[in-house]
Amino acid sequence: MSATQLLVLGVVRGFGRTHGYRVRAELLSWGIDDWANVKPGSIYHALRQLAKAGLLTASEIGDWPGRVDYSVTPAGDAEFFRLLVDALERPEHRADMLSAGLALMPALSRGRAVEVLSARLEALEAQRAALRKNAAASHAAGLPPHLGELRAMRTRYxxxxxxxTRDLLERVRAGEYEMADEGAEGFGTPGSWRAPVAPPAS
Known part of the structure; x- marks a missing residue:
């Protein structure tokens, strides 16, 4: 699944029940234009596909022709957490998937977030060790010197x-950010988000 689908599942879950325009407005308010390849049309497409797959329920609103409200099914909730953990835990993902995972990280309990980030750190450290080992082997093999820049770049990354990852893990472990198990209406609590209330007319 894509970062768009993870984000859409997370936002619908956050509102409990909502429609496509609100999902789009919420994601745009997060600045997804800057960190995710999410187009407005892809949000509506993801809503339809997730409903077709049984991960969302779609309810037409009789008093509002054309409006469809969505909510997350139990299967959708399980898939949301699978995607969220995978996005945070596995370093192989594209940047937009990691960004989606970070945006929705508070939906995890603190303990689970620590577990997931610890697994990510372990995988990254193993990758770095392998890069350094391969760099030494390549140098010994007498490859052209300028190819060393490729190895240097990958090692820096x-x-x-x-x-x-180590810094984020330490901050989460120390109590930074409110996580799903720390308040009845925290970010990760299903249905805890509310649409902005318009100020009374003067």
């Missing part, structure tokens, strides 16, 4: 990934 590996260092960055390890350092950033």
């Amino acid at each position: 590996a260092d960055l990934g390890v350092d950033w």
Whole structure:
């Protein structure tokens, strides 16, 4: 599944029951234009596909022709958590999948988030160790010197990934961010989000 589908499942889950326009508005308010390849049309397409797959229920609103409200099914809830954990735990994903996972991370309990980020850190450290080992072997094999820049670049990125993940893990472990198990109406509690209330007319 895509980052779009993870984000859409997460937003519908957050509202409990909502429609496509509100999902789109919520995601745009998060600045997804900057960090995810999500187009407005792909949000509506994801809603329809997730409903077709049985991960969302779709209810037409009789008093509002053309409007369809969505809510997450039990299968959709399980799939949401599977995708969320996978997005955060596995370093192989594209940046938009990791970004979607970070945006929805507070839907996890603190303990689960620590477990997932610890697994990510372990995988990144193993990847970095393998890169360094391969770099030494390539140098010994007498490859052209400029190819060393490729190895240097990948190793720097590996260092960055390890350092950033370790820092995030330490902050989550220390209590930063409100997680799903820390409040009845926290970010990760299904149905806890509410549409903005319009101010009374003056």
